[in-house]
Amino acid sequence: MPAPLETCLSDLDCASSSSTSDLSGFLTDEEDCARLQQPTSASGPPMTARKGSPGIPGTSDTPRAQDDEQERRRRRGRARVRSEALLHSLRRSRRVKANDRERNRMHNLNAALDALRSVLPSFPDDTKLTKIETLRFAYNYIWALAETLRLADQGLPGGGARERLLPPQCAPCLPGPPSPASDAESWGSGAAASPCAAAASPLSDPSSPAASEDFTYGPGDPLFSFPGLPKDLLHTTPCFIPYH
């Protein structure tokens, strides 16, 4: 694992050549490095030209002391350029990795949406639902299915109502193994993670959005046409997701 960014940068605060010698790989072009430190190196001798001993205190105005001071400035400048390059490189590397994760996450989300589309009734023209249409349609579809079950359980004896009323497209909602069309991993391993788990609850609940008068579906709305469901049910159910 790479060292934390802050650690790397604090290591670079020191301008000595020994502390930066292992970072030269981050700069691909030493010439660029030298160019970027213009303020102190515009016309000075090369770094290796340093000769003689460090300046003696009290003699900093001698030509040799001035050369040493210039050399120290140049080294600090080079170290700063290297540290900025390292910072940029590490930030860039983390950004690229984060972008990759984000891309994967969105791909997984799209795969889940595709799985959802696959268990929804398809339209005759096979038009692919957009994301928002898929979510609204699924919401309405689940609501209508559960409402159908509720009415069927009220009016029909025995437990056959489900099998008779559920359209074949909703096989994953029936008890038993999940449909091959749905990727079990996309929904998680637990039963609660199943898309069918969400279908059961909100419909008979008086507090459900279904009971709200706020939303109504428009006549002929294609997203409210469910094959296999009683028409009179569809024409009396409120749509609690606004559809424009």
Added chain:
DNA sequence: TAGGCCATCTGGTCCT
């Protein structure tokens, strides 16, 4: 050509 949809990048925030 405007508007809708989408993929991707990005920085911020939250969570483990």
Added chain:
DNA sequence: AGGACCAGATGGCCTA
């Protein structure tokens, strides 16, 4: 600290 999640920005593609 690193990953997940989120929302905003941006640009490409398509269609009416």
